[in-house]
Amino acid sequence: xxxxxxxxxxxxxxxxxxxxxxxxxxxxxxxxxxxxxxxxxxxxxxxxxxxxxxxxxxxxxxxxxxxxxxxxxxxxxxxxxxxxxxxxxxxxxxxxxxxx
Amino acid sequence: xxxxxxxxxxxxxxxxxxxxxxxxxxxxxxxxxxxxxxxxxxxxxxxxxxxxxxxxxxxxxxxxxxxxxxxxxxxxxxxxxxxxxxxxxxxxxxxxxxxxxxxxxxxxxxxxxxxxxxxxxxxxxxxxxxxxxxxxxxxxxxxxxxxxxxxxxxxxxxxxxxxxxxxxxxxxxxxxxxxxxxxxxxxxxxxxxxxxxxxxxxxxxxxxxxxxxxxxxxxxxxxxxxxxxxxxxxxxxxxxxxxxxxxxxxxxxxxxxxxxxxxxxxxxxxxxxxxxxxxxxxxxxxxxxxxxxxxxxxxxxxxxxxxxxxxxxxxxxxxxxxxxxxxxxxxxxxxxxxxxxxxxxxxxxxxxxxxxxxxxxxxxxxxxxxxxxxxxxxxxxxxxxxxxxxxxxxxxxxxxxxxxxxxxxxxxxxxxxxxxxxxxxxxxxxxxxxxxxxxxxxxxxxxxxxxxxxxxxxxxxxxxxxxx
Numbered sequence: 001x002x003x004x005x006x007x008x009x010x011x012x013x014x015x016x017x018x019x020x021x022x023x024x025x026x027x028x029x030x031x032x033x034x035x036x037x038x039x040x041x042x043x044x045x046x047x048x049x050x051x052x053x054x055x056x057x058x059x060x061x062x063x064x065x066x067x068x069x070x071x072x073x074x075x076x077x078x079x080x081x082x083x084x085x086x087x088x089x090x091x092x093x094x095x096x097x098x099x100x
Numbered sequence: 101x102x103x104x105x106x107x108x109x110x111x112x113x114x115x116x117x118x119x120x121x122x123x124x125x126x127x128x129x130x131x132x133x134x135x136x137x138x139x140x141x142x143x144x145x146x147x148x149x150x151x152x153x154x155x156x157x158x159x160x161x162x163x164x165x166x167x168x169x170x171x172x173x174x175x176x177x178x179x180x181x182x183x184x185x186x187x188x189x190x191x192x193x194x195x196x197x198x199x200x201x202x203x204x205x206x207x208x209x210x211x212x213x214x215x216x217x218x219x220x221x222x223x224x225x226x227x228x229x230x231x232x233x234x235x236x237x238x239x240x241x242x243x244x245x246x247x248x249x250x251x252x253x254x255x256x257x258x259x260x261x262x263x264x265x266x267x268x269x270x271x272x273x274x275x276x277x278x279x280x281x282x283x284x285x286x287x288x289x290x291x292x293x294x295x296x297x298x299x300x301x302x303x304x305x306x307x308x309x310x311x312x313x314x315x316x317x318x319x320x321x322x323x324x325x326x327x328x329x330x331x332x333x334x335x336x337x338x339x340x341x342x343x344x345x346x347x348x349x350x351x352x353x354x355x356x357x358x359x360x361x362x363x364x365x366x367x368x369x370x371x372x373x374x375x376x377x378x379x380x381x382x383x384x385x386x387x388x389x390x391x392x393x394x395x396x397x398x399x400x401x402x403x404x405x406x407x408x409x410x411x412x413x414x415x416x417x418x419x420x421x422x423x424x425x426x427x428x429x430x431x432x433x434x435x436x437x438x439x440x441x442x443x444x445x446x447x448x449x450x451x452x453x454x455x456x457x458x459x460x461x462x463x464x465x466x467x468x469x470x471x472x473x474x475x476x477x478x479x480x481x482x483x484x485x486x487x488x489x490x491x492x493x494x495x496x497x498x499x500x501x502x503x504x505x506x507x508x509x510x511x512x513x514x515x516x517x518x519x520x521x522x523x524x525x526x527x528x529x530x531x532x533x534x535x536x537x538x539x540x541x542x543x544x545x546x547x548x549x550x551x552x553x554x555x556x557x558x559x560x561x562x563x564x565x566x567x568x
Contacts, residue, residue, distance in 0.1 A: 024369070025356055032349050039342055040292040042235070065174070073234040073303050075345040076197050079352070079369035080173040099173070099197050099302070100499075 157187020175510035176372025177452035185445035194449030196430035200395030201339030201530025225563035232568030233525035254393030278389035294343025299401035425461035430493035446515035456489035466541035475554035
């Protein structure tokens with residue numbers, strides 16, 4: 001997704017606070033909330049700051065810009081193949097499949 | 101890759117994975133396909149997904165895959181499953197994110213030779229009239245109360261607003277309105293995503309296509325549907341847009357949280373479900389119906405826009421465009437079937453599958469540049485496939501692979517050589533939908549015909565394709 005903005009100075013902030021049964025659901029649902037803001041406000045987010053983050057809850061602030069258009073139509077964040085777990089390097093990782 | 105040795109042959113067009121294949125299966129899984137098609141089907145995870153569907157509580161008879169089956173989220177696309185109304189579940193993954201994605205067929209009192217000089221004009225005008233592509237808004241932006249009326253009324257509401265011809269509603273599945281829709285159960289998020297999308301096509305594999313009847317297979321059925329060779333047709337393929345996607349997202353999330361309460365565990369998160377008669381199940385069903393109504397309203401509005409386009413191009417000589425039929429291919433319905441000698445209510449999930457009741461038209465859109473079909477549902481569908489048929493050609497290649505295989509310029513030239521006019525908002529979107537990315541629609545439809553589920557009536561060919 002490449003948002004094009006001719007108004008880079010229009011910084012926007014959105015807050016998301018959610019809980020979920022587990023880390024995978026938390027990530028998918030968080031991205032789903034960001035997607036709703038993206039669609040309804042026509043914004044693209046370039047940074048996130050977590051005020052709180054546990055395996056079952058988060059309180060975050062997104063920063064981004066108003067987008068002139070979107071190159072890709074991301075319609076949903078799915079749970080397909082998603083599983084948050086530590087990889088061999090010890091990093092938390094997962095695959096996320098977007099419905100486009 | 102699914103090991104095909106686990107499939108038992110029931111007939112040349114029907115195969116079964118027995119219940120004993122896996123301990124947690126509650127029913128067998130069946131696939132409608134020719135032997136040669138099975139090779140392709142076994143390559144992705146659609147059959148594993150079908151086996152997963154067969155583990156869901158309350159499933160009756162079999163989990164079914166149509167010949168256009170391919171891997172989806174949770175349920176495979178091209179899947180049908182029926183669950184007992186009282187003991188069974190409802191699962192948003194069994195309907196799909198694009199609730200009531202479906203197709204409407206219209207036919208004009210005009211033939212191909214009369215239309216041919218105007219095809220470029222028609223393609224351009226439809227492209228201008230019907231908003232398409234990412235982020236495009238429709239012309240009709242409704243405020244809250246009026247928007248809820250559309251979610252409640254579907255195509256009937258659009259008729260009340262003056263956007264339908266007199267016999268449109270009678271030729272739409274369920275009259276274009278599901279009566280137990282509840283707009284209050286559609287979230288503000290979903291309404292915000294959908295409020296300006298009425299009358300829009302979207303992107304991806306959605307399209308409006310002007311075509312013609314190339315072949316009539318069954319003259320009696322064709323006469324009944326007022327279809328004749330060389331007649332101009334219009335296909336509209338789209339669904340509930342962002343609203344439907346958000347309804348699905350909201351309720352998959354809700355059900356993921358509710359499942360422990362009911363002791364439900366599923367092999368795939370996208371199979372999240374709830375007992376149909378539970379509060380969560382009923383809430384989703386009512387919201388799904390509202391989203392389905394939105395999709396029917398959307399296709400009705402697009403039909404109006406296409407009629408306007410014809411009027412602009414042909415002026416006083418504009419043909420009448422009559423709706424032949426409009427079908428959903430992502431939906432759940434409560435229907436009655438005879439099981440073990442008794443009539444029982446089932447919650448039939450169709451995800452990339454079309455209702456095929458006896459004497460009901462079935463519209464099967466092919467991929468861009470190939471062919472589409474009109475079929476007529478047969479009696480055997482009720483006993484063999486929960487009144488269901490395939491929905492299209494079925495994808496066989498990812499979008500990325502399709503883009504790598506051929507550039508948009510070459511594709512346009514190739515389609516141009518076939519006499520097909522293309523108006524597309526995105527070159528990327530065009531190549532992703534190239535004909536080679538899909539299974540052969542003739543093979544898919546022949547399986548359905550040979551299985552006795554629906555009989556071939558007519559084959560349509562494209563002339564002008566409009567997509568986002």
